[in-house]
Amino acid sequence: MEIPYTYKPRPDTGLYNAKVGIWLFLASEIMLFGALFSSYILLRVTSPEGEWPLVERAWPHGLLNIPIGTFNTAVLITSSVTVVLAWAALKMNQFGKFRAYMLVTLACAFGFLGIKSYEYNEKFTHYELRLKDGQVHTGHIEVNGKHAGFWDFGSIYNLDRLGKEQVKEIAFTADPAKPKPGEKHAEGAAHEHKKMTVQVSDIQKLDAFILRNHTFFAIYFVVTALHGLHVLGGALVLGYFAFPGASMWRKNPEQFTNRIEVAGLFWHFVDLVWIFLFPVVYLL
Amino acid sequence: MTQLLQKLGMPAPAAAHGPALDDFVGYVHVLMLILFVGWLAYYLLALYRFRQSANPKADYTGVKSHMSTYLEIGVAVVEVVLLVGFAVPLWARAVDEFPVAKGDPKTDPIEVQIMGQQFKWSAHYAGPDNKWGKQEIKSASATNPFGLDANDAAGKDDVVCALGEPFKLPLGRAIICKISSMDVIHSFKLTAMRVTQDAIPGMTIPAHFTPTKVDKYVITCAQLCGSGHAVMRGDFEVISPEDFDKWYAEKAKSGGAGSFE
Amino acid sequence: MSTATSTQHGTGHAHPAHEHHHEHHEPGFWQKYIFSTDHKMIGIQYGLTSLLFLFFGFMLMMCMRFQLAYPGKPIPVVGGLLEALLGEAAKGGVISADLYNSFGAMHGTIMVFLAIVPLAFGAFGNYVTPLQIGAPDMAFPRLNMASYHVFFWGGVLMLASFFVPGGAAKSGWTSYSPLATVAEFSRPFNGQTMWLIGMVLLITSSLLGAVNFITTIIQLRARGMTWMRLPFFVWAQFVTGFLLLLAFPPLEAAGILQLVDNLFHTSFFLPTGLVVSGQQLPVSGGGSPLLWQHLFWFLGHPEVYVLILPAMGVVSEIIANNTRKPLWGYKSMVYAAMSIGFLSFIVWAHHMYLTGMGTKVATFFQTTTMMISIPSVIILTALFISLWGGSIRFNTSMLFAVSFLPMFGIGGLTGLPLGFNASDIYLHDSYYVIGHFHYVVAPGTIFALFAGIYFWYPKMTGRYMNEVLGKIHFWGSLVGMNLVFAPMFIQGLRGMSRRMSDGGATYFGADDIALKLNTSITHAAALLAVAQIPFIINVFASIRSGRKVEGDNPWNATTLDWATPTPPPHGNFASEPVVYRGPYEYSAPNAQGGYISQDQKP
Amino acid sequence: MSDHSNHAPAHADGHDHHDIASHIRTYLVVFGALLVGTVITVGMYYVHFESMAVTVAVALFIASIKAFLVAGYFMHLLSEKKVIYSMLAVTVVFFFALGTLTLWSSNDMPRNSEAKALYVP
Ligand code: HEA
Ligand code: HEA
């Protein structure tokens, strides 16, 4: 028994099965990310006005590392073009070229994930500090003379944890003041990182830029993590086709080419999501 | 029609807009009943007449008339009439056309803040000075559901019936309830008044009605809100305007923001 | 109830004697029954699993109904067991309010996501669709297998959630935030968390299934099987597939967000300033409870059509077959099914009228709600008219199928006063709603599925089910269902709210009719339970002792599913079928023997 | 859709080498355009428009163009089959229905002129 049209297109639809399947799957993905984008918009437009972090629940703005984000966008776009070039190489019967392009794609995929985890770590070690006297800062903390990182400390500092570890004071390095929109960076002064020592008893709230800090971080992490999982999943599939799965090339080149096309469609979709995600969370 | 529904169990309405709403429920049920009885009669007839033993050879074409198309159009037309003629205006009346204050303390609508919490209802009136006391989230607690500031002068005479204490409403005056919740979603349902409005934390949603019968009534919580959902009953009483004024003045002396710790 | 050899379930080395020439070698037990990629075996797996869940969901409800009728009394028979399993929550065999809420939420969840959808879409869809379109299997057999396994583990997770500390999810099948998050706030890994993970698995399974079904129907139709020659059942599955495909992802998104709310104390759905038990909740706030409801009902409403469309498909097949005449208005039914599918995506907020909705939005949603009732009327009307002029055979399967019509009619008609927002003010969240949708899903969908089981059983096993037991089952169920659900309309009009663990005793005096009906409903539910016994016996006993079918086409049916050997072998058709005509050529003027099969040469 | 027996050419999208080579040029041009688009989007951030609405509109406009390029050329949507177009059309409709109706609902609420909101941030 054989399933018809596994790689030959069905005459009346002009499509082979997997092509229909992947587009259907992508349609459902559109709805998945669509729902998340809708949630983002709804949560954001209903959030109170004001300038984060001074207004506690105002929507944070411009907190993410834009140069890195831009670079990552370029990485993902590159991987998208190399995957389609890999497919084109197969079409032209150039298996060696195919594999080279796939390698570049994989490198981009894992590069993207690596950069993303660096960014995550950056956020996990960045703090919002509210003092009882109303002062609000963002910056980095040092506890017992050690920079509070995410991976080396295991869990993230907050008031509870400081209390449990009986820490009396922490060192805080505040971020340089952000220029108001439209203003030029005032050279010198604004770039200064203010260092201070803070008594734990004066702190009202201390939290890193993690999910529970603010709905913005919550949705940022959830959406980018979900996107990251898609990148990872896609990379595993592409990796499979580039190496162990490539043996099919000799047995059935047409089917193999189709598989690459289908995997590529998924990969482009992941890129597409990022094309919207990047401006929405980083820039707007 | 309304009577028929009341025979089926609907309690008599006790608010000014009640009869219109009940009539509408009645009209919809008439439509349903006509469709149901008509189709059922046809259906039973068809099953009986065309059983295999009575009609051993089926008819390949079957019905040729266009009756069904007309019928479907008919259903659609009736639905449009019900929609445009009744449902939309009734709804607009309920959510848009709020009674407005004309500056006469005898007939102006009374505003009541309603707060749901697990598993109690609380009511809050502005008091004789007609000014709400200052409210803040950080003052809110288990015993002070409205977050009233104990030091605020405007709040001293506020009338608060907190945590299930029965409250009172005057007969024939428009009541505007501003409904909210402090923990989970509840639903403020006054069966007899034909009022239902979800009490949603983070939102304050107004609803209004004019009571027309002196009696004791209950608030049902109509939205699952936890283990005590079934027993989250509230009570209130509709009394004559004179009795209400008396009660209000008395309550204003004892109640209010100052009575919270 | 699979191939003739499946009676030896579990004996391991089933080596069927019958002819499987083209097979290279016989697959072993695991490959054949557990990790099968054959759509028929997967369909049967789905069928058995979902029937078990249906039974379990019903048992949960029996416990709840007992509690409603006899508050505070220990449950007979299973009370002790419940106490042993669940401890404090079922102390002395009495269901606590919390446990009532858990059972209610799980009854809804299990019935919808683990019983009816897998039975209607997973089981019937899998078994029948490829046969009816003349395909050798699904387009992606391994995806199909994965879909079942993901479903299975999702179900296991749901069941396991009864045993985590705090008990299973107890915030209704709708899991409204903030309740779903704050109910067990101090214990992030709780029943609700399990529910959410379970849902993510179930949704994933449905998505895989939907992709597979739609691709199969688009790509694997036999030669000559044009779109307008598809049996209505296939159309129904096709539209259902799209509903699942596009409506489920938003709930998956919402589920992920609520999961994060529960585990990491974010506040996607928690507004600022929540005070729970007198304490300010330690979350950032700024979320929106209504966002959850929008995302839930964006799925929730299409989901109810997922429950009904396959049922309509099954009923159409059976009515055409047993009236011995073509379906009346086949084309309009197809277009109606498509309109239902389309419209069902833009009516969802009729579940949210009372969450504070202005006139404009409310008018939009009630208009679309009224619009969607029209295609339902069209389908029902077409089926009614199909009866006229028929030569109706009343076998068990037909009895269930025809009684679907008035039952769905009652359920659908009572949807109208809910759809008009003005009347929904009074009826919202009352037992009227419970009555409305149970009429659609219980005597509606379940009857259709029973009908389907009696109808396709001979194809699956080569034997008929027993007609006498079947008729007892039918009449018992018909009477039982109506005695259970009709009184709920009265309770609802009386003002009784749903999800009351004390059955409304807080609001109604003991001699109030609403409370008295609680008791009678419970008795009727017991009758309903008894009426299922002949069915269960019938399903299992007929595998061995049912009357053997005389040929491959015992009902003299026209569609391709009956043009296969019985039971159909791997690959389904002895030779590639070719289709020459529409699906319901019964009593055609030139027909020999009263019908012309779709693949009969002209 | 037409009857199955109307056999269309089996290789509707059968490209020959020459074809592909020209495709590759297109891919590279698109790649360049995407990079340029990215740069413009980011540049816009540093320019700072006065109005938020303009910023959003411009950003989404550029993103849509990029999306069009990826979908149209890399994913071959510009020369795809009817079946796929129809599937995507419904998806897009529902995608927008979800977003717009949800937002609309949260903006249209019963309002009572003086309603004072307590538990509103
Ligand atoms: C399969 C399931 C299913 C189906 C098909 C429907 C169909 C419909 N539903 Fe229902 N509904 C549910 C399942 C379903 N529903 C569920 C589960 C809930 C509750 C969820 C919860 O809160 O937990 C619900 C709740 C619900 C509500 C919310 C109520 C509330 O919470 O306040 C509303 C409101 O508009 C509604 C409306 C409708 C309408 C207008 C239809 C229409 O599509 C109906 C159209 C059909 C007809 C109009 C019948 C036509 C037939 C004839 C004319 C022939 C009659 C002949 C004879 C009787 C012989 N439904
Ligand atoms: C598809 C959905 C579905 C189905 C079929 C049912 C079926 C039934 N339901 Fe349920 N119900 C819901 C979905 C469903 N329900 C939902 C969504 C809710 C709301 C939950 C909430 O509030 O969150 C609800 C709530 C609900 C309530 C309200 C609880 C409350 O608000 O407090 C009640 C009360 O009586 C009830 C009763 C019943 C009964 C008596 C049946 C009967 O019809 C059951 C009939 C079942 C059978 C007859 C079993 C047949 C099984 C077999 C024959 C097994 C065979 C096995 C093998 C062969 C292996 N249901």
Ligand code: CUA
């Ligand atoms: Cu409060 Cu239910």
Ligand SMILES: [Cu+2]
């Ligand atoms: Cu609905």
